[in-house]
Amino acid sequence: MRLQTMQYALILACGCMVVADALAADAAGVVKTLKGTVQVERAGTSSGAAIGSEVYGSDRIVTGPQSSVGITLRDNTQLSAGANTILDLNKFAFNTTTHDGVLDATVKRGSLAVISGKLAKANPDAVRFSTPTTTLGVRGTAFIIEVGGNGEGAR
Known part of the structure; x- marks a missing residue:
């Protein structure tokens, strides 16, 4: 009976690790x-x-006056949002083995500096940044997006 209890505990522990890995992914x-x-x-x-906070593919990041944030995505894309920015991460998926995935983000207002990561290098068509008036495809490795005025503050 004790062996069976240990087996159940081992199965439960492995299952919890798989769920934790899936959530982290x-x-x-x-x-x-x-x-x-x-x-x-x-x-x-x-x-x-806070530094170390995780961001997810459906998050909205809002910076205040005289504020900024630097985010590194799982594919090593670097995003730097300046003051008074609203950035919607509409969708993000990345396979670390094949480098397949998608990055879709919208800058509603403010500024965003981007240094492309592995996803854009492997599949540029899978990366899209939009503003209230323009959609940008990534063809280079670094660029800046600025949306003047109030942009579109509402989601």
């Missing part, structure tokens, strides 16, 4: 730098970002 990236006030809006809630 869902994170699009992590906050690497932070200045001022930065909010992450997710599933109708808002929380303050």
